[in-house]
Amino acid sequence: MLNAAAIWKNLNSPRQLFLIAGPCVIENEKLCRQVAASLVKSCRQLGIFYVFKAASTRPTAPRARRFAGRASRPDLKTLAAIREEFGVPVLTDVHTEAQAAAAGGVVDILQIPRSSAARRI
Numbered sequence: 001m002l003n004a005a006a007i008w009k010n011l012n013s014p015r016q017l018f019l020i021a022g023p024c025v026i027e028n029e030k031l032c033r034q035v036a037a038s039l040v041k042s043c044r045q046l047g048i049f050y051v052f053k054a055a056s057t058r059p060t061a062p063r064a065r066r067f068a069g070r071a072s073r074p075d076l077k078t079l080a081a082i083r084e085e086f087g088v089p090v091l092t093d094v095h096t097e098a099q100a101a102a103a104g105g106v107v108d109i110l111q112i113p114r115s116s117a118a119r120r121i
Helices: 004-012 029-046 062-067 073-086 097-104 114-119
Strands: 018-021 049-053 090-093 109-111
Touching: 004 049, 018 029, 029 049, 029 073, 049 073, 073 090, 073 097, 097 109
Parallel strands: 018 049, 049 090, 090 109
Antiparallel strands: none
16 A cells, blocks of 8 residues: 555656546445556556545535535545555545544545635535
């Protein structure tokens, strides 16, 4: 597992191509594992540094209403499982301070979407 300094070094290197990708929203753990497995394999073959990205919620998605104001624990467990199983850094969106606090202990990178930054954080 990479530490924060190693992740930053890979992302900041002018000679290192990196890919941040994954399903837009975590629909289920099986899909996340399939996407991660495929992208990890391709990125390793091509020498690309890979960061798995998936959001626990998306404010415009109907599903987001169930988790209003917080990251879902099952989704955070999915992100932790991807990180552990595939040995890749994980990134997720956060829309509130509560989500940032919950996700910060699980993921390597937090992303604050522009729309959330303007409204909440």
